[in-house]
Amino acid sequence: MNFMASKQPENSLLGPEADSQRTLYPYVTGTSVVALKYKDGILMAADMGGSYGSTLRYKSVERMKPIGKHSLLGASGEISDFQEILRYLDELILYDNMWDDGNSLGPKEVHNYLTRVMYNRRNKFNPLWNSLVLGGVKNGQKYLGTVSMIGVNFEDNHVATGFGNHLARPILRQEWHENLSYEDGVRLLEKCMRVLLYRDRSAINKLQIAKITEEGMTISQPYSLKTYWEFSAFANPAQGAVGTW
């Protein structure tokens, strides 16, 4: 019995030959991004690490970039896909500016555009392997949203990607409130990033904090957090649990 094998169309992404053409696994990845709304706008933090599997290969990767006049994009996941997304957004903003009228794409519009892009790629089984955080201020309205590689998107007062969801969000749920001052916002973000530094093996101690307000976007120079390793419980970890390491 000869069953007619179904023939794939030439440009299909299914089947063994097509595997080399679509993203199956990420190679150079960035870890968590954490962001929150504060009094004047959005604060976002990300470290500058690009891991190659378990190796902390690249240590000066900028994972947060301004988009147009009103938005800020932070990404975790595959760095090359993040760069591809920046190229898409560059073109989007270019055409928006070319209209040369009084209208411009704000953070809400950029976030929804990204959602469409991520979801459509997911449907084609060729995802952009990123979790994105999009924040911005336009006409006094603060906006903070996130999109994942499968197109899940939502807005909130504070968001995080990857490990940040498990380690930073609980802290933010306890300590975030409306109208945080800039200093309080930075302190809160640093608290989250410190926990991530201790507990996320892909985190490195070199981070940037970006701020976006109605006036514009600024991104800090890279700096490191102070850490403390002398907690007595860690001095002799096997004391309470023999055989542990």
Added chain:
Amino acid sequence: MFRNQYDTDVTTWSPAGRLFQVEYAMEAVKQGSAAIGLRSKTHIVLGCVNKANSELSSHQKKIFKVDDHIGVAIAGLTADGRVLSRYMRNECINYSFTYESPLPVGRLVVQLADKAQVCTQRSWKRPYGVGLLVAGLDESGAHLYYNCPSGNYFEYQAFAIGSRSQAAKTYLERRFENFADSSRDDLVKDALMAIRETLQGETLKSSICTVAVVGVGEPFHILDLETVQQMIDAFEIVGEQEGPAAEPDAAAAADQGGSTEEGVAPMDI
């Protein structure tokens, strides 16, 4: 305008630098029943005269909702108008889906104008025979645009197109300086007065006109007959003081013939 040897093709220039087919398309707009539009800083009102083919038939739909924040009134070949409205609705809904934000009306009219221009530069197409008064909101406030078959578009504080529109235009020209700060209801009243000017003595009733409003916080909608009739009744009493319905303006009627001397391109009105 008289027939000449350069008017067969839209892709043929006349020696005077005119595209006659495009101008003939603009004539078609002048033959359609009147449509008017006027705007304040926050609202735009569109109005049109409903002309039915016979007493037995219903009138054609000339005002279309394009999106919650954009509407259009047409004059000329209503079939062309319907097709362009469908295009506009499509553009708006696609933009809304991608960006979760309303398409700025200024961008929509440019797309519409570019679409019309294509038809003036292809030998296998003809220009759209419809003029569109596009009313909409964008970031900078309320806007009223006129898109014409030539592919040009203009922004207006108030405008009228179609047959006997000159009478309405004259009325609007007298009053437009006040429109920017008008209240919504005063704007609708002015629209009804402008429509009345085009009726040349015929009584203004809600059955022969259609009025639509869009504004900040007010999605585009066509006013129902009772509301319109109430507003007509409200000012008709006062109407005598304002000035009677326009006497047949002989000068205006001649204007509709598109009288221009040979060699001078006509004004795009």
